Amino acid sequence: MVRFSKGALAVVATLMMSGSAFAEQRVLKYNADFDATPLAAMQALIADFEAANPDIKVELNNFDHEGYKTAIRNFLTADSPDLANWYAGNRMAPFVNAGQFMDVTDVWDANNLGDALGATKASMTIDGKQWGVPYTYYQWGIYYNKDAYKAAGVSEPKNWEEFVANCEKFKAAGIDCLTTGTKALWPGAGIFDYLDMRVNGYEFHMDLTAGKVAWTDDKVRNVFKEWARIQPYITANAAAIDWQDAAALLVQGKAANYVMGNFAVATFKQGGMTNDNLGFMVFPEITAGLPRAEEAPTDTIHIPAGAKNVADAKTFLAYVASAEAQTKLNAALGQLPTNKNATVDSADPYISAGFAELSSAYALAQFFDRDAPAEMAKAGMEGFQEFMAKPENLDAILTRLEKVRGQVYK
Amino acid sequence: MSASSSWKANQRRLAPWLFLTPGIVMFLIYVIVPIFQSMWISFYDWDGLGAKTWIGLGNYIELIDDDAFYTSFKNNIIWLVLYMFAVPAGLMIAIFLNQTIRGMRFYKSLFFFPFVISQVVVGLMFSWFYAPNFGLLYKLIEMLTGQGVAILADDRFVTYGIIAAGLWPQIAYVMILYLTGLNNVAPDQIEAARLDGAKGWKMLWYVIIPQLRPATFIAVVVTVIGALRSFDLVSVMTDGGPYGSSRVLSFYMYEKALSEYGFRMGYGAAIAVVLFAIMMVFISGFIWKMWRDETER
Numbered sequence: 001m002v003r004f005s006k007g008a009l010a011v012v013a014t015l016m017m018s019g020s021a022f023a024e025q026r027v028l029k030y031n032a033d034f035d036a037t038p039l040a041a042m043q044a045l046i047a048d049f050e051a052a053n054p055d056i057k058v059e060l061n062n063f064d065h066e067g068y069k070t071a072i073r074n075f076l077t078a079d080s081p082d083l084a085n086w087y088a089g090n091r092m093a094p095f096v097n098a099g100q101f102m103d104v105t106d107v108w109d110a111n112n113l114g115d116a117l118g119a120t121k122a123s124m125t126i127d128g129k130q131w132g133v134p135y136t137y138y139q140w141g142i143y144y145n146k147d148a149y150k151a152a153g154v155s156e157p158k159n160w161e162e163f164v165a166n167c168e169k170f171k172a173a174g175i176d177c178l179t180t181g182t183k184a185l186w187p188g189a190g191i192f193d194y195l196d197m198r199v200n201g202y203e204f205h206m207d208l209t210a211g212k213v214a215w216t217d218d219k220v221r222n223v224f225k226e227w228a229r230i231q232p233y234i235t236a237n238a239a240a241i242d243w244q245d246a247a248a249l250l251v252q253g254k255a256a257n258y259v260m261g262n263f264a265v266a267t268f269k270q271g272g273m274t275n276d277n278l279g280f281m282v283f284p285e286i287t288a289g290l291p292r293a294e295e296a297p298t299d300t301i302h303i304p305a306g307a308k309n310v311a312d313a314k315t316f317l318a319y320v321a322s323a324e325a326q327t328k329l330n331a332a333l334g335q336l337p338t339n340k341n342a343t344v345d346s347a348d349p350y351i352s353a354g355f356a357e358l359s360s361a362y363a364l365a366q367f368f369d370r371d372a373p374a375e376m377a378k379a380g381m382e383g384f385q386e387f388m389a390k391p392e393n394l395d396a397i398l399t400r401l402e403k404v405r406g407q408v409y410k
Numbered sequence: 411m412s413a414s415s416s417w418k419a420n421q422r423r424l425a426p427w428l429f430l431t432p433g434i435v436m437f438l439i440y441v442i443v444p445i446f447q448s449m450w451i452s453f454y455d456w457d458g459l460g461a462k463t464w465i466g467l468g469n470y471i472e473l474i475d476d477d478a479f480y481t482s483f484k485n486n487i488i489w490l491v492l493y494m495f496a497v498p499a500g501l502m503i504a505i506f507l508n509q510t511i512r513g514m515r516f517y518k519s520l521f522f523f524p525f526v527i528s529q530v531v532v533g534l535m536f537s538w539f540y541a542p543n544f545g546l547l548y549k550l551i552e553m554l555t556g557q558g559v560a561i562l563a564d565d566r567f568v569t570y571g572i573i574a575a576g577l578w579p580q581i582a583y584v585m586i587l588y589l590t591g592l593n594n595v596a597p598d599q600i601e602a603a604r605l606d607g608a609k610g611w612k613m614l615w616y617v618i619i620p621q622l623r624p625a626t627f628i629a630v631v632v633t634v635i636g637a638l639r640s641f642d643l644v645s646v647m648t649d650g651g652p653y654g655s656s657r658v659l660s661f662y663m664y665e666k667a668l669s670e671y672g673f674r675m676g677y678g679a680a681i682a683v684v685l686f687a688i689m690m691v692f693i694s695g696f697i698w699k700m701w702r703d704e705t706e707r
Binding site for chain 1 (some may be wrong): 455458541564565584648673
């Protein structure tokens with residue numbers, strides 16, 4: 001009996017000791033939606049963070065990218081992690097308004113992020129407070145096949161008129177001037193965003209996506225007027241094509257231009273393109289003298305309102321926002337750091353071009369489906385898809401979008 | 411003592427209920443209660459996260475004025491009508507395969523094959539079949555007419571294209587139902603009909619088909635239900651596109667309530683209630699018929 005109780009004591013003592021060892025290392029739960037390459041990049045960042053903060057252990061729980069968009073709604077209410085991935089702009093508004101994300105303005109103030117992350121501050125701000133930290137973004141623009149340009153005997157356009165004029169020459173050479181694949185809807189929105197920002201400017205585009213302007217406005221019609229000029233030269237049947245299939249058309253030289261985000265470069269290169277024949281240009285100017293705004297969808301990390309380890313979560317956000325961490329992370333991601341003091345790989349022409357494009361931009365848009373509320377975005381992107389297939393339906397499309405606007409923004 | 415005696419007295423009356431209880435409880439929790447919950451939610455404006463707002467019939471009023479709803483509804487009707495083709499087609503193949511020659515089982519399994527593979531795989535195979543630029547059907551049309559037609563990018567053909575994909579496994583399913591039915595056709599009646607000089611169509615129409623009535627009933631039921639719950643093929647092949655022209659009610663409900671651009675739980679629930687009402691028409695018809703058949707005996 002005595003011996004037994006002694007043994008039990010010893011067991012309890014060991015348990016307590018190991019317990020205290022656990023207590024020293026605090027756990028930080030992080031739910032994310034990384035694909036393979038970004039996952040490795042983030043794991044490297046986490047390893048660095050843990051080396052700098054030996055008392056914190058980050059438990060990364062990675063979800064499937066598409067499944068995450070639904071899963072986050074469940075885990076934020078049911079089993080909240082300490083950190084969660086999401087997107088800037090209107091996409092985070094439902095969670096902010098429902099009180100699911102924590103106000104992290106103090107992290108921004110304490111680390112002087114308002115200056116370092118100046119380009120993205122507006123898209124992280126709702127009601128004058130910041131609700132998360134951006135860790136990467138990427139530029140949009142026109143990717144083009146230089147061989148297709150040679151085959152059609154045209155040169156890179158300096159402005160919109162030249163771009164449209166080129167299209168006729170591409171047509172004569174049997175090449176699609178502009179390609180896109182709108183089966184998943186969103187690629188078409190890239191074209192609309194750029195046309196709107198080039199025809200009417202950033203402020204109008206933001207008013208439109210915020211529901212302050214009617215879709216039947218003449219300024220919106222002007223955008224579609226310009227779109228109608230290139231519509232005959234866009235790849236036919238785009239509605240049945242995935243964006244990767246359209247990328248294949250560009251790689252094969254069957255299409256010349258593609259309005260895309262920088263993530264597509266990996267796909268183009270897998271298809272066999274190199275820095276020598278894959279070109280990148282900023283979307284050309286349409287209305288002369290408009291300040292140049294660009295698309296730069298921003299990926300972010302937030303602290304859910306139900307987080308248990310808030311103090312360490314804030315330490316992690318501050319680390320992710322730092323110039324050194326962002327330089328290393330984005331070099332691995334092949335994207336652009338949001339911290340202006342970070343550096344990019346000058347050997348990668350697309351990254352350097354993007355860094356120059358975004359840092360000299362007048363303003364940044366997040367992308368149509370992040371700037372507009374979900375329901376408006378869906379209806380809008382369906383309208384763009386329909387317009388590219390049947391431009392004669394424009395009036396019906398705009399009337400329908402105006403009706404949706406009346407229901408969405410109440 | 412008294413407890414056990416009352417058990418003995420009522421044993422025959424209670425035992426069935428005891429055996430039914432687990433099933434009834436499950437059915438209540440997972441089917442009946444959610445039906446009423448959906449109806450309840452359909453009166454609210456709710457994004458699944460924040461507070462619910464009671465808006466009464468607001469969702470239904472919006473639904474009446476929703477073009478996308480009518481598109482989905484129209485497509486559901488087209489599905490219902492064209493899916494019925496699976497019944498005669500399945501019967502024909504079953505009669506054709508109901509012979510005794512070498513390797514018949516192998517041929518039967520070939521015909522049954524599309525029902526075994528997942529609907530998702532069926533959808534993928536057909537979308538490649540229809541795909542612009544490299545699809546088999548696209549190339550074929552291009553060869554014949556000089557101008558390819560991308561079925562899934564054209565709002566005139568897209569629903570028919572998806573239904574064709576859905577019919578492939580559905581015909582196989584109906585075929586199996588009829589093959590088992592044909593095994594139970596009384597040989598003496600066929601013999602007697604033959605002696606009376608019945609052949610070909612007359613034999614089929616007056617002797618075989620009446621005996622296949624139970625199989626026909628099941629085939630119609632599964633086909634109606636299959637047509638109404640057609641979700642997976644639409645989701646895999648077109649995602650409701652191009653520009654929403656291939657939506658059906660079940661897909662539209664998913665889109666509004668659960669998809670990336672949705673999260674209007676109340677509106678989705680309202681669509682679900684309408685779909686439920688449509689299904690209820692058929693289901694009560696079937697139940698009524700079954701009830702009549704049972705009591706006639």
